[in-house]
Amino acid sequence: MADDMLAALVRPDKVHKRVYTDPAIFDLEMERIFGQAWIYVGHASQVPKPGDYWTTLIGREPVVMVRDRDGAIRVLYNRCPHKGAKLVADGCGHAGPLFRCPYHAWTFALDGRLRGVPFRQGYADTGFSLDDPQFSMRPVARIAERRGFVFCSLAEDGPGLEEYLGGALASIDNFADRAPEGEVEVAGGVMRVMQHSNWKIFFENLNDTGHPQATHESSFAAARRTVREKLGGKTPFQLHIIEGNGEPNSFWESLELRCYDHGHSYMDAIFNAPTDAISLEYRGQLEAAYGVERAQAILSMNRHNTIIYPSCSPHTGFQQLRVIRPISIDRTLVEIFTFRLKGTSDAFFQRTISYTNIVNSPSSTVMVDDVEVYRRCQEGMASDGGDWISQHRMAGHDTPFEGGLLGAGISEVPMRNQFRAWASYMGEAVA
Ligand code: FES
Ligand SMILES: [Fe+2]
Incomplete structure (x- = not known):
């Protein structure tokens, strides 16, 4: 959809109904709004101990918020790099020291790095490496926390969380x-x-x-x-x-x-x-x-x-x-x-x-x-x-x-x- 067409849908005192009814506009919103803005993911108290996790969506992207062993909170795409399976079931739970995929048992550290692959001999001479980031769970581009409220942005660039929240920041602090x-x-x-x-x-x-x-x-x-x-x-x-x-x-x-x-x-x-x-x-x-x-x-x-x-x-x-x-x-x-x-x-x-x-x-x-x-x-x-x-x-x-x-x-x-x-x-x- 051309940007000038989008421009015609928003006027200073009215908007066109298509912004609420056109699936193509919804698709664009997922990419341009939910793919850029800081999106609330969860609260730190939902993952009190290392290995605790909580799943949610950022736009259409399934993500998992997890407490790492060092106490930091990570947010990773809930996707196994092998065949793409969602690594953890929706909701909350405890991963233990590692994530383990339910499909072929690849294991990942709580920061998403690949730790183990069964049938290792089958990967010899294939160019496959445990350290290659393409075989790790991908972290989201940016994560920021305010008073335990965790937000993420899927965009590398853009304003920081505090600048983005502006005067709404005071509501979180309060x-x-x-x-x-x-x-x-x-x-x-x-x-x-x-x-x-x-x-x-x-x-x-x-x-x-x-x-x-x-x-x-x-x-x-x-x-x-x-x-x-x-x-x-x-x-x-x-x-x-x-x-x-x-x-x-x-x-x-x-x-x-x-x-x-x-x-x-x-x-x-x-x-x-x-x-x-x-x-x-x-x-x-x-x-x-x-x-x-x-x-x-x-x-x-x-x-x-x-x-x-x-x-x-x-x-x-x-x-x-x-x-x-x-x-x-x-x-x-x-x-x-x-x-x-x-x-x-x-x-x-x-x-x-x-x-x-x-x-x-x-x-x-x-x-x-x-x-x-x-x-x-x-x-x-x-x-x-x-x-x-x-x-x-x-x-x-x-x-x-x-x-x-x-x-x-x-x-x-x-x-x-x-x-x-x-x-x-x-x-x-x-x-
Ligand atoms: S899909 Fe995860 S190990 Fe195969
Ligand atoms: Fe109401």
Whole structure:
């Protein structure tokens, strides 16, 4: 596809539906976006001991994140150089001191170097050598870690991770700073949702302040009725979270949407942390660790979904990370991880689990509404009813600042910002 054709698909206030429906564009995205950007792979706590591994995808590339014997984390293509078999099964596990291919038992050190080949005599005089890199597992081009969050880029060149993250870096730091011990760990497994829609629809929704009142009406109305009619006006934590989607227009208008280069953004928090006994105990732990002033500074960075384009979204207030894996033009796998803040109680962690169950799990009464409208968008876009997807809300009113764009709470600036990045990845000629 010619770059000038791509350029015609993105306008300052709208995009052509083909960016969500054309498999050829999906193929290009895998190469030009997911083949270049820093992509979240996993958290160091998922591979605590040498030999522990976790598999995932970078675009279409299956990779394995492994803890090496020297303690370093490596990320290798999950591919045996003999016949191409994926060396480890999808998921997590322990390789032992070496990877061993299940097909013909070639073995590899945890940094991917070939260590052994059965029937060695058969390789004599063939030019085959254990030291030849073509017979080793290939490492990804670049790997970088921030507070245990591991990102990789398949491109040799490009900005470093910190420069790439820009203002979104503070969300990752705040995620870990919220632990009294300054460290977090994945806990509680992973929940997976396969969405029948394009990956960009999910990202656009994360900072879409225009949808909660409509899309989530059934859940917040039920929560309010329960509070009023059954609980005498008392709002437990679980219902407080659901109610947040029903705030009036003035609330959404007063929020701030802050966007950064490379497609990242965040929106202000839509509800404050509760002030119950669990929260007070936690605040005490944080103050004991950092002092009152610093603890206050950490807690007052109160961001709702941060978008780290194009691979993940941390929610710092409730220790959740959603990881986005595009599968095809109309299939997107979203993985939801919960984290434990080191130095906090089991009851505090339970609240993290509750938040995720209520808002983002497959059984959530909130997320099903989103997933349904994503599917409807995907199906409607494919129809002959129109060609363009509107991003007009407050278009022309984005305020630039060094490294990004600022918009009022009801603006569609995060979507426009994502397509600013999309266009620059997809081709220089794209405006
Ligand atoms: S495919 Fe891995 S050893 Fe043959
Ligand atoms: Fe939603």
